[in-house]
Amino acid sequence: MAEKGSVDGTCEKQTDNVVLAVQWDRCNSVVLSWILNSISEDLYSGQFFSATASVVWTELKETYDKVDGSIVFKLHHKINSMKQNGYSLSEYYHKLNTLWKQYDEMVILPACTCVVAPEFQNHNKTLKLMQFLGLDDSYMSIRSNLLLMDPLPDVKSAFAILSREESHRGVSRVGTSKTQNSAFVHPSTPSSSTSAPSPLSLSNEQMMKLLSILNEKSSPISESVTNMSGFENQKHLGDW
Template sequence: MVNSEENPNSAVSGISTGVIGMQDPLYLAPGDISGLHLVSAPFNGKHYVKWSRAVKMALISKNKLGFITGCYPKPEETAATYQDWIRVDYNVLCWILHSLIPEISESLMYVTTSKQLWEEIKERYCQANAPFLYQLRKDVMQTIQSDNQSVADYFGKLKSVWEDLQSLDGIPDCECGAMSKCSCTLLKKMLERDNRHKLIDFLMGLDNKYETVRSQILACDPLPTINQAFFRSTD
């Protein structure tokens, strides 16, 4: 029998449920302590979209995103992995709580799973989506290349706004698995449409001295990707 304090991948009860591989969501690395901070600056109630994206990226790196999305749900109490799942989920819950300022985390202490915690935070602080979405759309329309600005700097500024839009109002993820069986390439078409929108945004904001390049790009069939268009504009 292995003591749970010595082996981070043993069950809460102290009884090991078997060896857990590093690729398993139930695996905890030696540094995955409950007091871990997922982000450098704790969430203070503002800029929810950027904070949530940073937390998701941190959880993806630890193979734990499925705990908050529901893709890795709680098993039945009779399952061999039940205690391990509870232990890891509590770790994820603690990580998120430590990524909040005390005033917010204290009001969420009695949430029982990381998924419930994540949904509670989203419900509280993602209510102001409409004004933020309006501002981001406005920012896209108003982002143009200034006289002394390089194409790279202009593209980087525009790309930052696109990423915020993607986090707030991007193409939703398929959680039922139906998209993987889709035979009409719907996802591909949606991504192509998204690329077209970004391409037009980029070309509209280019300085007039790039008019020839802009016309050449628009004459392409099919249209290039946004990254290809950026490369052609920097030649």
């Protein structure tokens, strides 16, 4: 591939062919931008004026591609001391999986083709499972169930089981929340279909004020009735 040749320098620029030279410049620019965008700002400033991707790659490899005991120790310690600590299950798994891949690239074990090779592979899988089970206390019960399995599951199977459990907890939590919210509805709140006007209730003071207002408004009628009543009384008195 042209990109790989631009990195390791095996793809050289053709000076006698203009078309190939233009294609080489284009591919070199793409690979160089990939490298410069993948390094820190301090390293970028030191390689800013570099024009060839293979030269930049070689300098970085010779300077920083050094694996010694301290780097292996730090990575090994980070893997064994890593805990979930509130991360989601997916985030925790992918962080740990990234560290495992880095460790496997640094510490390359010799290939084994003897009869104990499957046992050695199972041992490595068990170690990764134990490292992965540094979960929060909320997963204690399902972690105990995983450890009781015979044979023990690998990391991918354990992650799948825990993911299903996490999804189930999420659904249960949503259902519980809806039930609690419905419980907060006031039981005396009438529904729209059965609502009816409540009877008007007045205090004694309010009733007296209402009667007073009604008497004031009906005073002319009362006077006429009184006059008529008085006249009739006088008439009855005359008869007596």
